[in-house]
Amino acid sequence: MARYxxxxxxxxxxxxxxxxxxxxxxxxxxxxREPETATLPxxxxxxxxxxxxxxxxxxLQPASSDFAVAAPxxxxxxDNVVELARRMHPDxxxxxxxxxxxxxxxxxxxxxxxxxxxxxxxxxxxxDPDRAMALFVELEELEPVAAGGHDSDAPxxxxxxxxxxxxxxxxxxxLSDKDNGDALASRILSNMAQRPVExxxxxxxxxxxxxxxxxxxxxGYFVVDDWLVVGRPLGMVRETADRLVAxxxxxYGTQECPVEHPHETVLLAQPQQMAKMIDMMLAYNVxxxxxxRSVLALQxxxxxxxxxxxxxVLTLRLEPDTLAMASRxxxxxHTELAQPPETLGPLHxxxxxxxxxxxxxxxxxxxxxxxxxQGDWLDGIHESMQEDAGVQQGIGMFRxxxxxxxxxxxxxxxxxxxxxxxxxxxxxxxxxxxTRNLLQALLGLPTDPAETYRGVPIMDLALPLPGDTxxxxxFAGEQLILSTDLPGLxxxxxxxxxxxxxxxxxxxxxxxxxxxxxxxxxxxxxxLLSDVVMPVMGLTMGEDAFEPDVAGGLRTISQTFREAxxxxxxxxxxxxxxxxxxxxxxxxxxxx
Numbered sequence: 001m002a003r004y005x006x007x008x009x010x011x012x013x014x015x016x017x018x019x020x021x022x023x024x025x026x027x028x029x030x031x032x033r034e035p036e037t038a039t040l041p042x043x044x045x046x047x048x049x050x051x052x053x054x055x056x057x058x059x060l061q062p063a064s065s066d067f068a069v070a071a072p073x074x075x076x077x078x079d080n081v082v083e084l085a086r087r088m089h090p091d092x093x094x095x096x097x098x099x100x101x102x103x104x105x106x107x108x109x110x111x112x113x114x115x116x117x118x119x120x121x122x123x124x125x126x127x128d129p130d131r132a133m134a135l136f137v138e139l140e141e142l143e144p145v146a147a148g149g150h151d152s153d154a155p156x157x158x159x160x161x162x163x164x165x166x167x168x169x170x171x172x173x174x175l176s177d178k179d180n181g182d183a184l185a186s187r188i189l190s191n192m193a194q195r196p197v198e199x200x201x202x203x204x205x206x207x208x209x210x211x212x213x214x215x216x217x218x219x220g221y222f223v224v225d226d227w228l229v230v231g232r233p234l235g236m237v238r239e240t241a242d243r244l245v246a247x248x249x250x251x252y253g254t255q256e257c258p259v260e261h262p263h264e265t266v267l268l269a270q271p272q273q274m275a276k277m278i279d280m281m282l283a284y285n286v287x288x289x290x291x292x293r294s295v296l297a298l299q300x301x302x303x304x305x306x307x308x309x310x311x312x313v314l315t316l317r318l319e320p321d322t323l324a325m326a327s328r329x330x331x332x333x334h335t336e337l338a339q340p341p342e343t344l345g346p347l348h349x350x351x352x353x354x355x356x357x358x359x360x361x362x363x364x365x366x367x368x369x370x371x372x373x374q375g376d377w378l379d380g381i382h383e384s385m386q387e388d389a390g391v392q393q394g395i396g397m398f399r400x401x402x403x404x405x406x407x408x409x410x411x412x413x414x415x416x417x418x419x420x421x422x423x424x425x426x427x428x429x430x431x432x433x434x435t436r437n438l439l440q441a442l443l444g445l446p447t448d449p450a451e452t453y454r455g456v457p458i459m460d461l462a463l464p465l466p467g468d469t470x471x472x473x474x475f476a477g478e479q480l481i482l483s484t485d486l487p488g489l490x491x492x493x494x495x496x497x498x499x500x501x502x503x504x505x506x507x508x509x510x511x512x513x514x515x516x517x518x519x520x521x522x523x524x525x526x527x528l529l530s531d532v533v534m535p536v537m538g539l540t541m542g543e544d545a546f547e548p549d550v551a552g553g554l555r556t557i558s559q560t561f562r563e564a565x566x567x568x569x570x571x572x573x574x575x576x577x578x579x580x581x582x583x584x585x586x587x588x589x590x591x592x
Contacts, residue, residue, distance in 0.1 A: 038207040038224045041247035051259045053132035054266065057172050059247035060229070062239030064168070065136040066273040066309075071265040075119050075129040080318035087583065088560050090552055123176055126184055131174035138168040138236065139273045170231030170240050175223070185211065185221045185230055192232050193218045206241040252313050256572060257328055260315065264324075267314040271303040271334070274312060278303075308333045322509070323581040332573045339366070344517045344570055347505075349410035349426045349479075351514055352495040354488055355502040358528040362410035363520040365428070370405060404435045406478060412504075414488050416532045419539030420469040422485035426492060429478050436475055445473070456493050458486075508565040509582050518569030526584065529558040560584060 040056045054070045061068045071077055082099065089095035099117075107115050112124035122129045169192070189197040199214040205222075212220030212234050219232025222241060231237050251257045252266055269277070310333035317324040331338040343366050350362035363369075406428025414422045429435050439445055449457035450472070461471040472489055474481045476496055483489035495501065505512040508523055534554060562584045568577040 038241075038244045040225055040227065041244065051132075051253070051262050051264075053174075054134075055250070055253045055259070057132055057134035057227075058250050058252065058266070058268065060134065060172055060240050060243045061136050061248040061250070061268075062138075062170060062236050062243065063248075064236055064239055065138045065170070066270045067137040067139055067277070068134065068268045068311075069265065070132060070134040072132045072263050073130050074122060074127075074133060076263050077265065077318060078118055078129070080320065083320060084318070084323065084583070088556060090556050126175055126177040128174040128176035133174060134172040136170045136172075136231075136236075136240070139276050168231070168233055168236050170229060170236050172240075173228045173230070175226045175228055182211075185228065188230050189213060189219055189221070189232065205238060206244050208241055208244070210237070210241065212237070251310065251330070256330075257313055257574065260326070261317045261324075263319070264315045264317040267316075268311040269314070270309050270311055271306040271329075272309075275303040306334050306336055308335075310334065321583045321585065323583075324579070326576060326578045328571070328574045328576045330573060331570075331575050337575050339570065343407070346515050347408065347410075347518045347521055349408045349428070350505055350518075350521050351503045352426060352492050353410055353412040353504050354414055354424075354491050355504045355507050357412040357414050357504060357523075357525075358532055359522075359524050360410070360412040360504055361520070361522040362408065364518070365405055365407050365409055370403070404430055404438075406430050412488065413528065413532060414485055416536050417469050417484075419536050420484055421532055421536060422488060424481065424483040424485050424488035424492060427480045427482070429475075429480055432475055432478055432480070435480065453490050454493055454497055458489065508563060509580070512565075512567055516569055516571070518567055520569075521565070521567045523563060523565040525563040526558045526561055529554050 041059045042056075051072055054072050057070050058068055086092055086095050103115060103117055103121065106118065106121040107113055110121060110125055112121055115121045115124055119129045127133075171188075186197060186200065193213075197213050197215075197218045200211050200220070201214065203210050203212060208222040208224055210220055210222045216234040217232060218234075219230070220234050220237050221228060221230035222237070223229070224244060229237065229240050231240070250268065252268060253259050310330055313328040315326050315328075329337065343364065345364075347362045347364065350360075353360045353362070408426075408428045410426045412424050414424070416422060440447065446459050446461070448459075450460035451458050453474075456474050456476045458472055458474045461473070463471050469484055470486070472483050472486055474489060474493070476493055479492075479496065481489055481492050483492075503514045504523065505514045505521060512521070560583060562582045564579070564581045566577070566579045568575070570576070
């Protein structure tokens with residue numbers, strides 16, 4: 001059970017799967033035929049008719065597929081991705097040149113000399129860029145290649161090519177031009193088969209005219225209403241046609257798992273196949289950051305052990321000022337993730353943190369989490385380090401303290417002073433008096449307070465830190481408060497004694513309800529880089545703390561994003577993890 005708690009707070013999984021949208025873009029070219037009598041399945045939606053086309057296309061998911069992605073509009077994604085990339089690029093003029101080179105390459109490939117952007121390219125191929133599209137993939141027989149076997153300089157192209165060449169897949173694309181459909185449909189099938197597919201025949205199936213290749217593995221296509229359905233092998237295309245009369249049941253869009261925004265892209269995937277997709281992304285070096293690679297690798301085994309095939313629902317929403325992602329999984333179906341009632345509840349310590357903090361987090365410590373802290377986390381320390389006597393002593397002390405922790409922990413960073421971050425941590429304790437006695441015996445902590453604030457003794461460790469910075473601690477009720485920020489420590493005591501104020505959960509965009517049961521919460525604001533990280537590194541390591549390119553990249557991030565926040569908790573019976581990246585309305589000057 002301990003492994004599942006790590007999965008619960010891992011926002012990197014939905015972050016990594018946002019990239020799968022690009023796969024559909026790689027495959028886009030289509031071939032329409034005249035509409036037949038069959039139509040898309042009807043669907044009951046809410047009073048606002050939210051995302052009707054998206055839900056209709058998802059109902060076409062073939063029975064053998066285990067991975068479905070649907071986007072309400074390529075054009076909407078395109079416009080917002082381009083704007084986000086432009087704002088993040090250190091040289092907007094250079095970005096514009098790179099984009100135009102991409103457009104010219106597509107112009108040459110499709111003979112569309114008048115296309116001004118990728119929207120025009122898509123329209124020129126016969127696809128309507130302003131309507132929904134879907135991709136269904138079957139990964140069961142797909143084997144990830146050995147790591148390092150592909151060109152790490154172009155990981156996305158290698159990753160997309162692997163899926164294109166070997167994964168059974170069907171696309172549903174909206175048509176805007178039916179004049180040159182057959183040639184373009186043949187091109188898709190040839191690209192998917194990696195060889196010319198020329199022998200195509202017509203058959204009638206499910207009230208549609210199915211154009212199929214003589215070789216079953218080369219697939220086929222058909223048109224329903226003004227949608228092109230194309231893919232391989234032929235059996236998977238037929239399964240998609242079957243859904244015209246027997247629509248696939250989907251959880252997304254239901255009352256318990258509603259559509260939250262009309263422009264969100266949705267991914268439905270079985271957990272075991274998500275693990276396979278992560279393995280592929282790691283094998284093709286799609287994710288290059290080593291820390292993120294390690295986190296993702298740790299997630300694959302817990303996902304494989306989820307026994308029910310009910311899909312995880314992942315959504316991505318892009319707007320001019322926000323990138324929001326969410327993952328939702330039904331714990332009534334995936335009972336391995338269900339939490340005991342006594343561990344459910346709001347994050348109390350999140351309400352104690354200063355709302356103006358540059359960074360803050362609060363996590364619930366379940367028995368499984370504490371077991372993992374004392375086991376898996378420490379066991380992951382490199383063997384050479386574990387042999388060091390000091391490290392061994394630290395591990396032993398950590399195990400003791402971890403065993404005494406209560407059910408929650410929190411931390412906030414308000415700034416820096418003389419190169420020391422002003423941070424305050426709150427640790428819940430199962431037995432405060434025993435913990436106090438143990439720490440005083442082992443560490444020789446002072447017993448006389450440096451001051452008493454609202455009846456709470458505050459101790460000063462009197463360490464030789466720069467300037468007048470100190471390390472303070474206080475035992476307040478069942479909490480141990482540690483801080484390099486004396487005003488921040490006093491704020492926590494104020495809140496513990498009932499003084500009301502703004503809760504940091506309510507300051508993020510969109511605001512979060514402090515009363516919602518959560519497993520964890522993190523907020524990072526742009527000022528963390530500009531006001532804390534870069535000054536601290538500069539003061540402690542000198543002017544050469546960052547290479548010029550790294551410093552420039554950090555400034556760009558600080559000026560582009562206003563904040564990022566992550567939360568995970570129970571929404572009804574669904575374990576829900578959310579990540580939001582909020583952009584600055586205008587570039588934020590350094591130090592503001």
